[in-house]
Amino acid sequence: MNSIRIPTKAIGLKKSEVNAYIAELVKSHKSKLNELLQEKKILERTKYKLLLEIDDMKEGETVYEDVYETPEFNPDEEAVAAADANVHKTITLINELADQKIESMINRANAQIADYDAVLESLQNEIDTNKEKIEQLLMEVINYLKTNIDEVFSESTKKPDKKAPNREKVVSFADKKISGPKTNLTVVPKDIETNIITSLKSYSDMKTDFNDHISAVLSKEGAKGAVLLVEINNLFIANYFTQTSQEDVVMSGVIKKINELPYNLYTERLSYDQIGIIYDGVSDIVAVSELATVVLEQIQTDIGQDGRRKAELSANIGIALYPHNAQDSKTIMNCAGIALYKSKEKGKGCYEFINEELIYEIKLSNDFRHDIIKAMEKDELELFYQPLFSASDNTLSGFEALLRWRNEKYDRIPIVQIIKTAEKEGLISDVGAYIFKKACLFANRIKEKSGRRIIVSVNFSNSQIEKKDFLDTIKEIINETGADPHYIGFEVTESCFTDCFSENCLKMQQLKDMGITIMIDDFGTGYSTLSYLLRLPVSVVKIDKTFLDDIITSERNANFIRSIISITHDLGLKIVAEGVENEKQRAMLKEMSCDYFQGYYLSRPVSERETFAYL
Incomplete structure (x- = not known):
């Protein structure tokens, strides 16, 4: 055994x-x-x-x-x-x-x-x-x-006998013999590997010890230093390719390398793939950056098998300085965690210092839920509308609804980020319903004043469409507002069909059957765009602005746009060119038989009151 x-x-x-x-x-x-x-x-x-x-x-x-x-x-x-x-x-x-x-x-x-x-x-x-x-x-x-x-x-x-030799005590289930130090107990069933129980010190205990050490360091007069939160990327794959049943081999090797560095460091494992480092006595950004770079270099390793590279070990690091960023262990760890999260947005093998901008973003995120709910209750969220014009006679053909939040606190934040934050906070369904209801009421007024079909389109994200009650919510708002579905458009991107293609296609088909116009937005930004286009229940395709940027100076780009327009027409679909910014672009696109134009050259997004001047 x-x-x-x-x-x-x-x-x-x-x-x-x-x-x-x-x-x-x-x-x-x-x-x-x-x-x-x-x-x-x-x-x-x-x-x-x-x-x-x-x-x-x-x-x-x-x-x-x-x-x-x-x-x-x-x-x-x-x-x-x-x-x-x-x-x-x-x-x-x-x-x-x-x-x-x-x-x-x-x-x-x-x-x-x-x-x-x-x-x-x-x-x-x-x-x-x-x-x-x-x-x-x-x-x-x-x-x-x-x-x-x-x-x-x-x-x-029993009290230990100081004169007695420190013999190792062993307990065997076979013969019940006991030997060993009287302060330790070892059980020996001989068919169980030693790595099943290594210690009762859990990750929670490790984090507690690390926080206690930070507190001890902070209690010293004139305390200064840095806390580095290191996260190993794809550790489970690296563990597999080490060809060992000992799951801590890779992490133990990483910690050993860090401990051997010529710096005054305290190191503790905090979770399966995270390590905490305290660099006491040094809070200079240049010096701490040097340490972070060295740590990343030490971790960077190729894990191989039979002489072939199978996995690449890498890490990301978030850094908080004390007392500059915080003066208690909990806040310091939170700051390092925020910085780690931001470093991963930059890619593998990067480090990031916490700074006032990141802290502001987090505080803003914490306030966001309360503020946006309050904004909807007080009707502070406003829709602007960007017109679409017919290429053949320059007449108004539609409006795209765009959210604006007139709030000094959120003025400098792009509206795309506002939407992403709403998704993260689980509020996108509420915000989406609010926008769609406003757009439906606007479509009613446009229908009444124009006397012809002008489509008001609304953007929807993947997280909205995937909700089980998405169709029910849309139908309920249309019934509540009395909107005509033939005056409504839905703009969706290819990403809406990445994970749940069949299910989301079925939802779009049901909306199309109601009379709603389905549009593919940002067309051309995915490698599988054409295969999606052939299978989706769409009526209109909107070419992404990035394809128009070089259309005047690049013959290849011009040929590409011409081919896209041609194939789209062959499929019986209409096409919109987004981001038209000058007359040369407009003239070239018209010559290519593009159906509709949208862009700042023709009109910026305008308030609801200003839209009626276009009718």
């Missing part, structure tokens, strides 16, 4: 504390299993997304031929041939501009999936093994404590 070690915390327990001790033991290992299961979930979700991407890429190669082979789509053979030529010409242009081939993307994705499959298999094996070993271990410990409880506790309460 192999040996395992019962933590020293078991010594000195009273009989009444045995059940609590065993419960703590069970809790510790259940936490470990939960971490493994969480890692498995993350991998499975990543693998599933890759499989969806492969499916889309494969369909992108074949769907064009499938569509044009359908007799009822276009019985005119010459038209079919012309459309087919346009399709393949456009595909060629896209591949050249992106400088990527679909086949190579599929191969790379398949290679990633193979790696994920291997890690998933290893994780599942580890989960199953740990479950069996934990159950076996706990039964051994419980049975031993119950059988020998008097002996264990009487032994633990």
Whole structure:
């Protein structure tokens, strides 16, 4: 039988504390299993997304031929041939501009999936093994404590003999022999690995110790220094490729490297993939930056197998300075955590200092929920409308509703960020319903004053569309306002169909069947745009502004736009050019048979009162 070690915390327990001790033991290992299961979930979700991407890429190669082979789509053979030529010409242009081939993307994705499959298999094996070993271990410990409880506790309460040699005490379940230091207890069932119980010191205990150390440092007169919060990226994959059952090998190696650096550091592991570092006595940004750079370099490692690189170990670091940023341990850790979060937005292998701007963003985020709810209650959120004009005769064809928040506190924050924050705070459904209701009421007034069909379009995000009650909410608002669906447009991006393609397509089709115009916004910004376009229930395509920026100076860009317009018309769809900023762009797009224009050259977004001048 192999040996395992019962933590020293078991010594000195009273009989009444045995059940609590065993419960703590069970809790510790259940936490470990939960971490493994969480890692498995993350991998499975990543693998599933890759499989969806492969499916889309494969369909992108074949769907064009499938569509044009359908007799009822276009019985005119010459038209079919012309459309087919346009399709393949456009595909060629896209591949050249992106400088990527679909086949190579599929191969790379398949290679990633193979790696994920291997890690998933290893994780599942580890989960199953740990479950069996934990159950076996706990039964051994419980049975031993119950059988020998008097002996264990009487032994633990004896005073040590200072003259006696410090012999190691061993307890064997086979022969019940005991030897060893009287301040430590070691249980030896010989078929359980030593790494199942390493210590009862949980991650929570580690964080407590680290916070206590920060508090101790801060209590010193003239205290100054830095706290670095280090997060290892993809640690579970690196652990797999180390080819060991000891899950702490990689993290232990990282901590060892940090401790060997020639700096005055206190290091503590805080969670599965996070390490805390206290750099006491130094709060100079240049010096701390140097340390952060060295730490990142020490962690940067290639994990390989059979001489081949399989995974790259990297990290991100968030940094808070004391007493400059904060003067208590909790605030310092919060500041370092915020900085770590921002560093990951920059990419792997980066560090970030907490600063007043980041703190302002967090405070703003904390206030946001209250403020935006109050703004909706007081009707402070306003819609502006940017007109769309017909390319053929310059007449008004529609308006796009755009949110504006007239509030001094939020004036300098882009409205896109406001929407993202609403999504993060779980308020996007409320804000979206508020905007849509206002737009419906505006559409009613436009219909009454114009006497012709002018579509008022509203932007919707993926998080809104995926809500189970999305369709019910839309129908309820239309019924409440009495809006005519034929005067309403929905603008959605390709990203709305990335995760739940079939489900979201069905929702869009139901809206289209009601009479609502479905528009694809920011068209051309995704690699699978054409395959989506052929399958979505859309009526209008809006070309992203980025494609128009070089249309005058770049013949290739001009040819690309011309091909997109041609293929869109072949599919029976209308096209809008967004971001038209000068007469040359407008003239070129008109010559290419673009249907509608929108942009600052024609009109900026205007208030509702100003819209009636365009009728």
